[in-house]
Amino acid sequence: MQSNCVYCGSLFSFQRNTKKYCSNNCKQMAYFSRNGFTPANGSIAKSEIEYPPTDAEDIVTVKDVKYSTLNGSENGKEYNNAIAIENEFEKVKVYAKCLFRNLLHLSRHQHVEREILFEFTATWSQLTRWHPFQRSVSQFPYYSLVLELEQKLNALVKMHWKSDLIEILLSQNINDQLTDSLNGMEQIRNIKFNDIRFDNR
Numbered sequence: 639m640q641s642n643c644v645y646c647g648s649l650f651s652f653q654r655n656t657k658k659y660c661s662n663n664c665k666q667m668a669y670f671s672r673n674g675f676t677p678a679n680g681s682i683a684k685s686e687i688e689y690p691p692t693d694a695e696d697i698v699t700v701k702d703v704k705y706s707t708l709n710g711s712e713n714g715k716e717y718n719n720a721i722a723i724e725n726e727f728e729k730v731k732v733y734a735k736c737l738f739r740n741l742l743h744l745s746r747h748q749h750v751e752r753e754i755l756f757e758f759t760a761t762w763s764q765l766t767r768w769h770p771f772q773r774s775v776s777q778f779p780y781y782s783l784v785l786e787l788e789q790k791l792n793a794l795v796k797m798h799w800k801s802d803l804i805e806i807l808l809s810q811n812i813n814d815q816l817t818d819s820l821n822g823m824e825q826i827r828n829i830k831f832n833d834i835r836f837d838n839r
Contacts (some may be wrong), residue, residue: 644668647684666747670754677754726770727777733765733834734784735823738816740831741787741806745813749803761834768836780819 643660645668656751659665740758744750765771766788768779775781790812798804809818 645671645734659738662748669743676800689727723770723773727774730768730771730774730778730828731823731827734778734780735820736821736831736834737762738764738780738820739828742808742813742816742820745806745808747806749805752798752802752804755791755804755806756795758831759788759795761831762788764836765834779822783815783819792825 639653639655640649641657642649644658644662650662659770660670689786713730737758744755744758762784766785771778771781771784777783794806
């Protein structure tokens, strides 16, 4: 039997009538598309692009994060600040949950495209440098885990900066910590990767 791939549209043969994609590549790309990732050229198979040797900090560019000031009367300023801090902390939890969930998913694929991993790692680094995250050190139970995983991701990027495809291997301990963390954050809303925004507006 034959059908058209839901992702790329090419004709492929199948034995099970539930098969939607012509390959695991298209299945992975469809997931990335639904969750806000934008693979370069839409394909995993690409020619290698040479990058000059550099440190991971140079590869993963963290944009400057600017913070808006709150307006309001003197009487309401303290209240407004408290509300703003509470809203920021909620964003910290939402963003961390999104990154945890996507890291687990990426680790289950045989390989991840270089540009996707670089973008993912840059966003993770932005979270750790974001003032609301840094201020949550005593409130957020997964603060240390976020910092630990940022170091591991940057090390992975530095090690494979010339590779087109990169494998993310999580230890059983890290995998269990991520799973337990997501269970503990079950009530926190889910967002797509592209919905992460590092500002106060």
